[in-house]
Amino acid sequence: MKSRKSKLFGAIAIAASIALTATGCSSDEGSNASxxxxxxxxxxxxxxxxxxxxxxxxxxxxxxxxxxxxxxxxxxxxxxxxxxxxxxxxxxxxxxxxxxxxxxxxxxxxxxxxxxxxxxxxxxxxxxxxxxxxxxxxxxxxxxxxxxxxxxHRANVMWANPKVLADNGIAMPGSWDEFFAAADKLKAAGIIPLALGEQWTQLHLFETVLLGVLGTDAYNGLWDGSTGWDSAEVKGALDTFKKVLTYTNSDAASLSWQDASKLVIDGKAAFNIMGDWAEGYFRVDNSLVEQEGYTWAPAPGTAGTFQFLxxxxxxxxxxxxxxxxxxxxxxxxxxxxxxxxxxxxxxxxxxxxxxxxxxxxxxxxxxxxxxxNKIAGSLTHGVTASNAWKAEIDTALGLFLQNKDVAKFQAALATAATNAGK
Amino acid sequence: MKRAKDWMPGLLLTAPSLIALAVFVYGFIGWNFRISLTDWKALSPDFNFIGLKNYRDLLIDERFKIDIKNSLVFTIVFMIACLLLGLLLAILLDQKMKFEGLFRSVYLLPMAISFIVTGVVWRWLMNPATDDRISGLNLLFTKVGLDGLVNQWHLTPNWGMAGIALPAVWQMAGYTMALFLAGIRSIPEELREAARVDGASEFRIYRHVILPQLRPIALSAVVILGHISLKVFDLIIAIAGKQLALDVPAIYMWQTSFDAYNFGKGATLATYILFSVAIVIIPYLIFTMRQERRS
Structure with missing residues (x-):
């Protein structure tokens, strides 16, 4: 007897809930008109x-x-x-x-x-x-x-800790070669040359290296097909990127972009490349004053270019x-x-x-x-490549971070461009 | 032939859930399979039939190879650690100790937490930073003089997935313990007493009397843990975000479908996940159904 009653109750409950969702839908549509x-x-x-x-x-x-x-x-x-x-x-x-x-x-x-x-x-x-x-x-x-x-927003910005720079007698690097010279000094002093975060910040770094090494016109050409991804210039950029990675913190994958910026604020790292939303993080969230607590310059090799999103x-x-x-x-x-x-x-x-x-x-x-400035678009932040293309580049980058094989990376990038119809 | 009066009410009452099951589970599995045979690569549906091309492409996909390897490492570490730890805890709790109920709850409690919460907490605990930025478990190790244990956790090259498995073991070992404990308690006390009368040591009693009878429980545990580990997604996202070193098929599926809008390939990955779980579950279902019929 009891069990039949509870079954009946269950059936009513189900019916009631179906009725409720049905009316819920219709009332929604009515109220949107105003x-x-x-x-x-x-x-x-x-x-x-x-x-x-x-x-x-x-x-x-x-x-x-x-x-x-x-x-x-x-x-x-x-x-x-x-x-x-x-x-x-x-x-x-x-x-x-x-x-x-x-x-x-x-x-x-x-x-x-x-x-x-x-x-x-x-x-x-x-x-x-x-x-x-x-x-x-x-x-x-x-x-x-x-x-x-x-x-x-500007993507190609290099942030730095002015005190660390002064202590080690280095200036903001204008090119990646200058960066490498400064980075060797910093490394010897026990400071992380370039703070880096999780994978999307690495894609962000990658695009600024591409821009810095290729130059604005060749970089813009990557996205309309006039610069070949299999070219020698791109290989040069990938080699540079590989070398840049050797100057970063080993725990990058576990850090958010704020964590990476914090390394610069705390003087544990000298440089960080991040979009200019980081400026708000320095100035507002950490109450720092420009030129005292943080300083900035266009990413190496990108002076005169505004990489935007x-x-x-x-x-x-x-x-x-x-x-x-x-x-x-x-x-x-x-x-x-x-x-x-x-x-x-x-x-x-x-x-x-x-x-x-x-x-x-x-x-x-x-x-x-x-x-x-000259204008270039950001890859990581959706200006230059479709979602599908960007996802393929991201996967190629992820594989590269595993095997550090430049030739394979470049082949994968070229395939991605072909798949995207460029 | 039974009369309609006998079976009709039962059928009518279960009909709503049967219909819902048919549509929302099997219907959608079929729909997903249909999409996996298309090259739907945009936001608007495109049912251009391309046969098994997506499946063939996936076989030579480099990222997918990493995913399978990661999935296997995670599954093996997670299952073996859970089973051993669960069994050990169950045997310890079986020693007629004081406060058994309290300990049982303590070990079981992590299961009540979602993988996301576990992931966030363990992300802090497994902080891989070294030197003066050291923190989490690594800091604890250095404070108590166990510097040798300091490690990179989930960022260890090649074996990062084993690090990801640790929080999962922490969460599910208690549950495995509960399964084993229930199994041990269901073994009649007479069997142990008979073994004792025959002069068996406590160790031999466990080895030759208790363990063999826990085999069905172990099988259930393997199935339950196995399907969790093959579908793991939220735990990895919470600990490590989307990075290829710690990629698994579920994350690949998500990114393919919703970041790249390649729904055909995403559906193919989903079918693969379903298939890999089915390999574990279906033999188990057949096994239990046969057993029920026998009894």
């Missing part, structure tokens, strides 16, 4: 979240009737967020706007027909005049622009609140929005008409460089 904008990003902590919040404040003051829904997914460089996003897009549940690195990383969405052409916004808002002429070609696909860049927002096809999403993109591309965002995030605005005075000294100099 003024909402759901924005998807991977900014969930630190300066990134503060920047997003500042941008949202600007949006709210301009569009008080639209409710902002933050659909951020945690995870460095969007590794988790992209998986969630792919699932949502395939299910036809696109957010109203999502974050992506400007450049080749968005190609997957573009070829899948998941993004709307935003050229009309560039015309309406006059962005073609205020966004740098060097940037626009890099985010234009077949004459169409699919994203609105909100910021620019950019976060941008998009308009997915089938966004439920298309008008609100366009409003969001207008704010993201506006001078007020970009200044509010970038001061907090610690990056420079993509526009060249923003209020320079409100930025800290490092960012001011970065703005000058952005305006005057």
């Amino acid at each position: 003024g909402q904008v759901e924005v998807f990003s991977w900014w969930t902590g630190g300066g990134e979240e503060a920047g997003l919040n500042a941008l949202v404040e600007v949006f709210k003051s301009e569009y008080p009737d639209v409710e902002f829904v933050n659909a951020a997914v945690a995870g460095g460089a969007g590794t988790n967020a992209r998986a969630v996003l792919a699932t949502r897009l395939q299910a036809g549940e696109a957010p109203d706007s999502f974050q992506g690195h400007a450049g080749a990383e968005l190609m997957d969405y573009i070829t899948a027909g998941q993004l709307e052409d935003l050229s009309f916004l560039y015309d309406e808002e006059g962005w073609r005049d205020v966004m740098p002429a060097t940037l626009l070609p890099l985010i234009t696909v077949d004459g169409k622009i699919y994203s609105v860049p909100v910021n620019i 950019s976060d941008s927002f998009t308009l997915p096809v089938g966004a439920k609140n298309r008008d609100a999403a366009i409003a969001w993109l207008k704010v993201a591309g506006s001078a007020a929005g970009q200044d509010a965002f970038n001061v907090k995030k610690g990056s420079i605005p993509a526009r060249n008409d923003s209020d320079k005075a409100i930025y800290p000294p490092y960012l001011q100099s970065a703005m000058d460089d952005w305006g005057s």
